[in-house]
Amino acid sequence: MAKRFVFLVFTLWIAVTLNFLIPRMMPGNPAExxxxxxxxxxxxxxxxxxxxxxxxxxxxxxxAHQYVLYLGNMIHGSFGVSYTYFPYPVMxxxxxxxxxxxxxxxxxxxxxxxxxxxxxxxxxxxRGSWFDTAATVTANFTATFPFxxxxxxxxxxxGFLLHWFPINGGYGAGLxxxxxxxFLASALDHSILPALTIxxxxxxxxxxxMRNNMIHVLGEDYVRLAVAKGLGGHVIALDYGAxxxxxxxxxxxxxxxxxxxxxxxxxxxxxxxxxxxxxxxxAVGDQDYPLMQAIFLLITVGTLLANFLADLAYGVLDPRARxxxxxx
Amino acid sequence: MARWxxxxxxxxxxxxxxxxxxxxxxxxxxxSDPPLVVGVDNGSPTFSDNFNxxxxxxIGRLLIYEPLAMVNPYSGHATPWLATHWQYPHPKTLxxxxxxxxxxxxxxxxTAADVAFTFNLLKKFPALDSSGLWxxxxxxxxxxxxxxxxxxxxxxxxxxxxxxxxxxxxxxWSKIANPVTYTDTRPVGTGPYVLKQFxxxxxxxxxNPGYWQADKVAVPELVFPTxxxxxxxxxxxxxxxxxxxxxxxxxxKAIYASKSPYHQYWFPGGAPVSLVLNLKKAPFSDPxxxxxxxxxxxxQAIVDKAEFGYVPPASQSLLTLPAQxxxxxxxxxxxxxxxxxPARARAILKAAGYRWNAQGQLLGRGGKVVSFSIEIPSGxxxxxxxxxxxxxxxxxxxxxxxxxxxxxxxxxxDQTSGVFTAVLGGAGGQPNPYWSFYYLLNPQNTxxxxxxxxxxxxxxxxxxxxxxxxxxxxxxxxNVMTHQFPxxxxxxxxxxxxxxxxxxxxWPSASDPYTSPAPYLQSVLMIVTHLRPRG
Numbered sequence: 001m002a003k004r005f006v007f008l009v010f011t012l013w014i015a016v017t018l019n020f021l022i023p024r025m026m027p028g029n030p031a032e033x034x035x036x037x038x039x040x041x042x043x044x045x046x047x048x049x050x051x052x053x054x055x056x057x058x059x060x061x062x063x064a065h066q067y068v069l070y071l072g073n074m075i076h077g078s079f080g081v082s083y084t085y086f087p088y089p090v091m092x093x094x095x096x097x098x099x100x101x102x103x104x105x106x107x108x109x110x111x112x113x114x115x116x117x118x119x120x121x122x123x124x125x126x127r128g129s130w131f132d133t134a135a136t137v138t139a140n141f142t143a144t145f146p147f148x149x150x151x152x153x154x155x156x157x158x159g160f161l162l163h164w165f166p167i168n169g170g171y172g173a174g175l176x177x178x179x180x181x182x183f184l185a186s187a188l189d190h191s192i193l194p195a196l197t198i199x200x201x202x203x204x205x206x207x208x209x210m211r212n213n214m215i216h217v218l219g220e221d222y223v224r225l226a227v228a229k230g231l232g233g234h235v236i237a238l239d240y241g242a243x244x245x246x247x248x249x250x251x252x253x254x255x256x257x258x259x260x261x262x263x264x265x266x267x268x269x270x271x272x273x274x275x276x277x278x279x280x281x282x283a284v285g286d287q288d289y290p291l292m293q294a295i296f297l298l299i300t301v302g303t304l305l306a307n308f309l310a311d312l313a314y315g316v317l318d319p320r321a322r323x324x325x326x327x328x
Numbered sequence: 329m330a331r332w333x334x335x336x337x338x339x340x341x342x343x344x345x346x347x348x349x350x351x352x353x354x355x356x357x358x359x360s361d362p363p364l365v366v367g368v369d370n371g372s373p374t375f376s377d378n379f380n381x382x383x384x385x386x387i388g389r390l391l392i393y394e395p396l397a398m399v400n401p402y403s404g405h406a407t408p409w410l411a412t413h414w415q416y417p418h419p420k421t422l423x424x425x426x427x428x429x430x431x432x433x434x435x436x437x438x439t440a441a442d443v444a445f446t447f448n449l450l451k452k453f454p455a456l457d458s459s460g461l462w463x464x465x466x467x468x469x470x471x472x473x474x475x476x477x478x479x480x481x482x483x484x485x486x487x488x489x490x491x492x493x494x495x496x497x498x499x500x501w502s503k504i505a506n507p508v509t510y511t512d513t514r515p516v517g518t519g520p521y522v523l524k525q526f527x528x529x530x531x532x533x534x535x536n537p538g539y540w541q542a543d544k545v546a547v548p549e550l551v552f553p554t555x556x557x558x559x560x561x562x563x564x565x566x567x568x569x570x571x572x573x574x575x576x577x578x579x580x581k582a583i584y585a586s587k588s589p590y591h592q593y594w595f596p597g598g599a600p601v602s603l604v605l606n607l608k609k610a611p612f613s614d615p616x617x618x619x620x621x622x623x624x625x626x627x628q629a630i631v632d633k634a635e636f637g638y639v640p641p642a643s644q645s646l647l648t649l650p651a652q653x654x655x656x657x658x659x660x661x662x663x664x665x666x667x668x669x670p671a672r673a674r675a676i677l678k679a680a681g682y683r684w685n686a687q688g689q690l691l692g693r694g695g696k697v698v699s700f701s702i703e704i705p706s707g708x709x710x711x712x713x714x715x716x717x718x719x720x721x722x723x724x725x726x727x728x729x730x731x732x733x734x735x736x737x738x739x740x741x742d743q744t745s746g747v748f749t750a751v752l753g754g755a756g757g758q759p760n761p762y763w764s765f766y767y768l769l770n771p772q773n774t775x776x777x778x779x780x781x782x783x784x785x786x787x788x789x790x791x792x793x794x795x796x797x798x799x800x801x802x803x804x805x806x807n808v809m810t811h812q813f814p815x816x817x818x819x820x821x822x823x824x825x826x827x828x829x830x831x832x833x834x835w836p837s838a839s840d841p842y843t844s845p846a847p848y849l850q851s852v853l854m855i856v857t858h859l860r861p862r863g
Contacts, residue, residue: 274528278373
C-alpha cells in the first residue's frame with residue numbers, strides 16, 4: 001500500500017512538472033495572441049502588446065523561479081487568473097464549467113456503458129440471430145461515422161428544421177443558472193440533443209468490446225462444463241459469461257470516467273455546451289496557461305483516481321486479481 | 329483566423345442551407361420598434377460578466393462608454409463626440425473642450441474633470457494605457473470646460489489615440505482599488521445604451537433615455553447572443569435571426585444576399601496585407617530586387633481566387649484607398665497601384681545585374697540560386713493560397729519559393745525576433761497615416777528597414793500640427809514606399825459586416841461610407857445614431 005502511495009505521488013509530480021513545461025514550450029506568448037484577437041489581421045501595435053502583458057501579469061523571472069512559485073501555488077490550490085476570462089480566477093471559471101460536464105458526460109458515459117455492454121452480452125449470447133446481425137451492423141455504422149457529422153446532422157434536422165430541440169448552448173438565452181424550475185427544464189431540454197448524439201455515437205464501441213469478449217468466454221472449457229452440468233441459461237449467460245467478459249470493459253469504463261473531468265472537446269464545441277471540453281479548447285487556443293494547467297491537473301488526478309478505483313473493482317469482480325494484489 | 333476554422337465542415341451545412349430557404353424566427357414583436365439582434369460577441373461558450381471599457385471582453389461596453397471623438401477607422405476623419413473642439417496652440421500642448429449637458433447614466437453630470445481623471449488613471453495603471461500615451465505625455469489637467477494635455481516631447485499624431493480613449497466617471501472609478509481587474513458588471517457610462525440584463529448566454533442593452541443625443545437613437549434594444557460554432561452562426565444570420573454580424577462567408581451572394589432583399593453586406597478594405605521580406609538578407613536588401621517582385625505578382629488574380637473578389641488590390645503608397653485619397657501624392661503614377669507586368673520585372677532584374685543560369689533559375693549576386701520560403705500561420709487559408717500564387721508568379725521569374733505554415737505562435741515570434749525570410753503580414757491601415765508609416769518604418773522594426781531619412785520624416789510629423797506640413801511629409805513617405813519598396817502591399821484586408829435592412833435602415837455602405845460597418849469597433853456608436861426605422 002505504501003509502495004502504491006509513493007508511486008501515486010511520484011506520478012503526480014511528473015504530471016505536474018510536465019504540466020508546467022509543456023505550455024511554456026509552445027511558441028509565441030499569450031499577450032500577442034490576445035492582441036491578435038483585438039486587431040484582427042492588421043499590424044500589431046507594440047504598445048498594446050506591452051499594456052496587455054502588464055494586464056495579464058505574464059510570468060516573469062527565470063524558469064526555476066517560476067517553477068518553485070508554481071509548485072507552491074499548486075499545493076495551495078491557487079491557479080491564478082485566467083487570461084481568456086480575465087480577470088476571473090481559474091478556479092471560479094472551472095467551478096462554473098465542471099458541473100455541466102459531469103452532468104452531461106457522467107450520465108451519458110454510464111448510459112452508453114450499460115446499454116452497450118448489455119446489448120453486446122445479449123448479442124453474443126444469441127450470436128447469429130437477427131438481433132446480433134442488426135446490432136452489429138448498426139453499431140458498426142454509428143461507431144465509425146465521424147462524430148461531428150452525426151452531431152451537425154442532428155442539429156440541422158432535429159434542431160434547425162424541426163425545432164424539436166434548441167440547436168446550441170447549455171440553457172436558454174436570458175436565463176441565469178439557479179435552482180428553479182424554468183432553468184432546470186431549459187437545461188434538460190438543451191442537454192437532450194448532445195446526450196442523444198453521444199449515446200448514438202458511443203454505444204457501438206462498448207457493444208463490440210462486450211460481444212467479442214463474451215463470445216471468447218463462451219468458448220471456454222468451464223462454460224462447456226457448466227452447460228454439461230445442466231445449469232440454466234441465465235446463470236451461464238450472466239454468472240459465467242458476462243461476469244468474466246466484462247473485465248476489459250470495466251477498465252475502459254474506469255478510464256473514461258477518469259478523463260471525464262476534461263470534458264469532451266468535440267461534443268461541447270459543436271453544441272456550444274458550457275463544460276470543461278470547450279474551456280480546454282479555448283485555453284489551448286488562447287495559450288491561457290493558468291487555465292490549461294488547472295484543467296490538465298484535474299484530468300491527471302481524475303485518471304489516476306479512476307485507475308485506482310478500477311483496481312478495486314477488479315478485486316471484487318475477479319478473485320484472481322484480488323489474490324494477486326495481496327501477494328505482491 | 330478563427331473565421332477559417334471548421335471551414336470544411338461548414339461547406340456541408342452551407343450546401344444544405346442553400347436548399348433550405350429561409351426560416352424566420354423573431355425574438356419578439358410588439359407595437360414599438362423591434363430589438364436588433366447582433367451576433368458578434370463570442371462567448372466561449374458563455375459570456376464572462378465584464379464590461380470594463382479597458383478590458384477586451386464584452387463588446388457591449390462600446391455602446392456604454394464613449395470617447396472624446398469618433399475617429400473614422402479608414403479616413404481618420406474625427407467627429408466631435410464628448411469633446412466639441414480640440415487644438416494644438418503649440419505642438420507640445422493640446423487643449424480639448426468638452427461637451428456641455430452630458431450626463432452619466434446614473435444622472436451625475438459629465439465634466440472635464442472626468443476626462444482628466446480618466447487620462448491620469450492610464451498614467452497610474454500602465455496596463456490601461458494601450459497606446460503608450462504616457463511615454464510622451466507630461467500632465468493632463470482640467471479647468472472649466474477644457475482639458476489641457478502637456479507633452480514631454482512633441483507627438484501631435486497621438487491626437488487620434490487620445491480622442492479614442494473611453495471616458496469613465498470619476499465619482500465611481502476613483503473608488504475602485506484596481507481598475508485593471510475591475511469587472512464592471514454595472515457599467516455607468518455616457519453612451520446611448522445601458523445594460524438592461526446580463527445572462528451567460530445573452531445580454532441586452534436598452535436605450536439610455538437621458539442620452540445627450542437621445543433623439544438620434546431609434547433602436548430601443550440591442551440583443552447580444554453567444555455565437556456558437558461558425559456553422560450555427562451562419563445558420564442564424566442567413567435565417568434572419570441575427571440582423572448584424574461579422575462573419576466570413578464564402579460566396580456570400582448565393583448563401584446570404586440572395587435569401588432576402590433585406591440581407592445587405594459591405595466588406596470595406598482596411599490594413600493592406602503585404603509581402604514582408606527580411607531586408608537584412610540578400611537579395612531582399614536590394615530595392616531593385618523588391619521592385620521586380622512587386623511587378624511580378626498578379627494581385628488581381630490573388631484577389632479573385634484567394635479572396636473571393638471581396639477586396640481590391642492595395643496601393644503601394646500604404647494608404648487605405650479610396651478613404652485616404654486626400655493624403656495621396658498626386659504625382660505618384662496609377663495612385664500607387666502596381667500593375668502586373670512580368671516582362672518589366674524581368675527587365676528590372678536584368679538592369680540591376682541579375683543573371684539566370686541555363687535552367688532558367690535566377691541567380692543572386694553571389695551566383696547562388698534565389699530560393700526562399702514565405703511563412704503564414706496555419707489555418708489562414710486565404711493567406712496560404714495567396715502565398716502559393718505568389719510562389720507561382722515568382723517561380724516564372726526563376727525564383728524558388730516555398731510556402732511554410734507554422735502555428736501562429738511561431739509565426740509571431742519569428743517576426744518579433746526577425747529570424748524569418750519572408751512573411752505575409754498586415755501593414756498600414758491606421759486612421760492617421762502617420763501610424764501606418766510609424767508601425768512599419770519605426771527604428772525598432774524587426775524586418776531590417778534602416779533609414780535616417782524616414783526616421784527624420786516621422787520626427788518632423790511628431791512636431792507639426794499644420795495639415796499642409798503633415799501632408800507634405802506623407803507625400804515623402806509614400807514616395808519612399810513606391811521607390812524603395814520596404815514592403816509590398818498586396819490587397820486590402822477585409823472587414824466582414826452583414827446587416828439586415830428589414831427593420832432598420834441607415835447602415836454605412838460603399839455609397840455612404842460614414843464609418844466602418846463592423847459591429848465590434850468603437851464606430852458602432854456612430855452607427856446606432858444613424859439607424860432609423862424602415863419607413
